[in-house]
Amino acid sequence: MDSVNILGKVIEISHSNLEIASRIEAILNILAHEMHIEEAALYTLDKDKRLSCRFMNRTSRLFGILSGYRCHVGEGVVGTVAQKRVPQYFTSRNVPPRFGCLFYADLDGATDRYKAFAFLPLSDDSFVYGVLLLCSSGRETIVDSEKIVLSIISRELGGILHTYDLLVSSKKRISELATLSELGRVLTSATEPHLLLQNIATITAKSFNAAFTTIKLAHSFVRLDFQRFTSGEIDAAIEGPLRDLESEALRLRRATSLGDHPLEAAPNGGRLALYCTPILSKDRVLGTITFCKKSEQQLAMEEDDQYLVSAVANYISSGLETSFLNTKLRDVLKELGDAQKRVIEHEKLRSLGEMTASIAHEIRNPLVIIGGFTKRLARQVQIDEKDNRYIEIIIGEVARLETILNEILDYVKDTPLLQEPCNANSLLDEILYLLASDKIWERVRIVKGYQAELPSVVCDVHQIKQVFINIILNAFQAMGGGGTLTVRTEKALYQDRSCVKVSVADTGGGIDPSLLDNIFNPFFTTKERGTGLGLAISNKIVMHHDGHIEVRNRAGEGATFGIYLPINSKTQTREG
Amino acid sequence: MKPATILIVDDEEHIRLLFKEELEDEGYTVDLASNGLDALDKLKRSAYSVIVLDIKMPGMDGIQTLAEIKKINKDQPVILCSAYGEFKQDFASWVSDGYIVKSADTRELKEMIRRVSGV
Ligand SMILES: Nc1ncnc2c1ncn2[C@@H]1O[C@H](COP(=O)(O)OP(=O)(O)OP(=O)(O)O)[C@@H](O)[C@H]1O
Numbered sequence: 168m169d170s171v172n173i174l175g176k177v178i179e180i181s182h183s184n185l186e187i188a189s190r191i192e193a194i195l196n197i198l199a200h201e202m203h204i205e206e207a208a209l210y211t212l213d214k215d216k217r218l219s220c221r222f223m224n225r226t227s228r229l230f231g232i233l234s235g236y237r238c239h240v241g242e243g244v245v246g247t248v249a250q251k252r253v254p255q256y257f258t259s260r261n262v263p264p265r266f267g268c269l270f271y272a273d274l275d276g277a278t279d280r281y282k283a284f285a286f287l288p289l290s291d292d293s294f295v296y297g298v299l300l301l302c303s304s305g306r307e308t309i310v311d312s313e314k315i316v317l318s319i320i321s322r323e324l325g326g327i328l329h330t331y332d333l334l335v336s337s338k339k340r341i342s343e344l345a346t347l348s349e350l351g352r353v354l355t356s357a358t359e360p361h362l363l364l365q366n367i368a369t370i371t372a373k374s375f376n377a378a379f380t381t382i383k384l385a386h387s388f389v390r391l392d393f394q395r396f397t398s399g400e401i402d403a404a405i406e407g408p409l410r411d412l413e414s415e416a417l418r419l420r421r422a423t424s425l426g427d428h429p430l431e432a433a434p435n436g437g438r439l440a441l442y443c444t445p446i447l448s449k450d451r452v453l454g455t456i457t458f459c460k461k462s463e464q465q466l467a468m469e470e471d472d473q474y475l476v477s478a479v480a481n482y483i484s485s486g487l488e489t490s491f492l493n494t495k496l497r498d499v500l501k502e503l504g505d506a507q508k509r510v511i512e513h514e515k516l517r518s519l520g521e522m523t524a525s526i527a528h529e530i531r532n533p534l535v536i537i538g539g540f541t542k543r544l545a546r547q548v549q550i551d552e553k554d555n556r557y558i559e560i561i562i563g564e565v566a567r568l569e570t571i572l573n574e575i576l577d578y579v580k581d582t583p584l585l586q587e588p589c590n591a592n593s594l595l596d597e598i599l600y601l602l603a604s605d606k607i608w609e610r611v612r613i614v615k616g617y618q619a620e621l622p623s624v625v626c627d628v629h630q631i632k633q634v635f636i637n638i639i640l641n642a643f644q645a646m647g648g649g650g651t652l653t654v655r656t657e658k659a660l661y662q663d664r665s666c667v668k669v670s671v672a673d674t675g676g677g678i679d680p681s682l683l684d685n686i687f688n689p690f691f692t693t694k695e696r697g698t699g700l701g702l703a704i705s706n707k708i709v710m711h712h713d714g715h716i717e718v719r720n721r722a723g724e725g726a727t728f729g730i731y732l733p734i735n736s737k738t739q740t741r742e743g
Numbered sequence: 744m745k746p747a748t749i750l751i752v753d754d755e756e757h758i759r760l761l762f763k764e765e766l767e768d769e770g771y772t773v774d775l776a777s778n779g780l781d782a783l784d785k786l787k788r789s790a791y792s793v794i795v796l797d798i799k800m801p802g803m804d805g806i807q808t809l810a811e812i813k814k815i816n817k818d819q820p821v822i823l824c825s826a827y828g829e830f831k832q833d834f835a836s837w838v839s840d841g842y843i844v845k846s847a848d849t850r851e852l853k854e855m856i857r858r859v860s861g862v
């Protein structure tokens with residue numbers, strides 16, 4: 168044997184560009200040929216710690232038998248070599264029957280013609296990747312120099328298997344990434360929750376090679392028409408166990424599996440395995456996703472797969488959240504659009520009303536003057552019968568015009584246009600923004616304490632705006648232009664009705680207790696230039712809305728006005 | 744008995760003239776003012792049984808004028824009047840002693856003055 172020649176060839180092949188399987192087979196062939204060995208078979212160590220015979224040289228006869236059973240590590244000679252990582256050499260005299268493995272029954276008689284046997288671990292410093300098995304009929308023993316060559320070659324083979332493992336797992340990673348990126352694409356493209364879930368079920372079923380994938384949403388969570396999204400078919404026999412497993416996963420809030428479930432309905436007595444993982448969002452359980460694998464396939468989920476499954480579950484949860492947010496956003500936008508349309512409509516009517524009123528005003532004055540003086544003329548004695556008739560006609564026509572004006576104004580007034588839902592927070596924001604942009608507000612610190620998700624109140628927004636402005640201006644005026652204005656909103660009860668309460672607090676020293684009873688009276692004012700109508704009108708408006716204004720002094724500090732507006736106003740049209 | 748004195752406050756000259764003549768025919772003494780400040784000035788100098796106050800006036804409007812009148816004499820009888828018709832009546836009649844819509848037919852005005860002045 169020319170060991171240098173063999174090693175040269177082996178190393179050349181092992182570093183070639185050939186496919187990994189071809190490299191291994193080529194090395195096994197060289198070994199067999201150069202060392203006069205009939206059987207050169209290679210076991211690889213699988214994920215589940217079992218050794219399977221996967222490669223052989225061209226002339227191998229035993230491969231059929233050896234590949235029929237996967238040895239556990241520690242079982243038989245092959246398993247022991249893998250476990251201890253020490254080569255073992257035998258002759259026909261001391262080789263254990265069936266290589267020490269009971270399941271190799273077919274080896275009986277088949278190994279008789281071989282005289283020398285070698286079992287070599289394929290390993291590097293840290294890990295064993297497989298076992299090399301050699302049988303020779305031409306030679307009695309394997310000499311030491313050959314053992315050295317074999318140990319070098321087995322190291323080389325170990326290296327190749329290691330690369331092979333890496334390659335397989337990176338291929339797997341790549342396919343996982345592909346799955347995840349496909350999911351990502353779906354998540355960003357589909358906006359409808361049910362489309363999203365259906366797509367996810369399809370993609371994951373394909374990438375896990377599952378008999379079916381099913382996503383089940385938790386009851387508490389969704390208002391979707393469908394609760395379950397499935398790709399593939401759920402066999403009737405598995406439905407019960409599936410439900411049990413799903414509720415188990417929901418309850419435990421972690422992945423659970425059901426291995427090897429007998430499938431009664433299947434004609435060949437097939438078996439199924441289920442793997443179910445909960446879809447968790449920040450603080451709630453959205454549902455579960457379950458994969459079903461057929462038993463010819465590997466039943467247990469591998470660790471890597473579990474990782475992928477939980478990544479998928481995370482994707483689903485964030486996708487669902489986004490999707491529901493989107494839906495909500497769309498609804499809100501639509502509502503906003505509708506509201507805006509209504510506002511524009513109202514504004515149109517309102518300005519139409521105001522325009523009509525001012526035209527009526529402009530017309531009525533001259534009309535009153537014409538009619539009034541004509542009437543005076545009519546009372547003069549010296550007018551003859553005919554002239555008097557003309558005058559009566561003028562007076563009649565003026566009266567007719569006045570009636571028309573009144574009818575127009577009645578119509579404008581009666582238009583029930585002023586009730587609309589109003590969000591106090593945004594209305595206050597708008598008012599404060601407008602007021603505070605004035606330079607004279609420079610020395611006022613504005614503190615806002617709004618309750619989030621405040622219900623809206625149905626009201627005449629223009630009137631309520633007037634109320635807020637009056638009360639905020641009073642606060643501003645009380646503070647002599649400088650101080651702290653605190654505006655809060657919250658839900659509160661007034662006379663057992665749920666209301667939105669707006670509080671306006673100032674640091675203007677408060678109201679003289681002896682005057683407190685008067686401040687809502689019309690024309691009551693302590694201000695040089697005040698009308699004393701601000702609070703009177705505000706109070707009237709709020710009462711029209713079935714609401715209430717309360718006042719409180721904060722000793723040595725200022726006044727706090729609380730405005731209660733019922734969420735569902737009884738008053739549906741404006742009074743008076 | 745001394746005839747009641749009425750102050751008419753309106754920015755329209757011919758309305759003032761019409762009302763004045765109509766009320767004088769009824770035996771009232773009538774004073775005129777063409778704007779809010781003018782009215783306040785007159786009120787500070789003489790007393791009136793009733794003030795007839797137009798709501799829509801340039802500068803100081805009727806409501807502001809009314810507030811100032813109440814500062815001078817919070818019991819001063821005031822009738823608000825406007826050309827607006829029913830519009831805003833709710834508010835106007837609530838803050839004053841009476842509210843009328845201007846009309847070529849002055850009977851309603853006269854009736855209201857009688858009622859408010861107690862004459
Ligand atoms: N936040 C407050 N602090 C102290 N006093 C107040 C406050 N709000 C109202 N008041 C008192 O109540 C009175 C009546 O207020 P209201 O808003 O009705 O009229 P005004 O503010 O005097 O006049 P206008 O509103 O026409 O400017 C005020 O003159 C003031 O004396």
Ligand SMILES: [Mg+2]
Binds near residue numbers: 640641701702
């Ligand atoms: Mg005020």
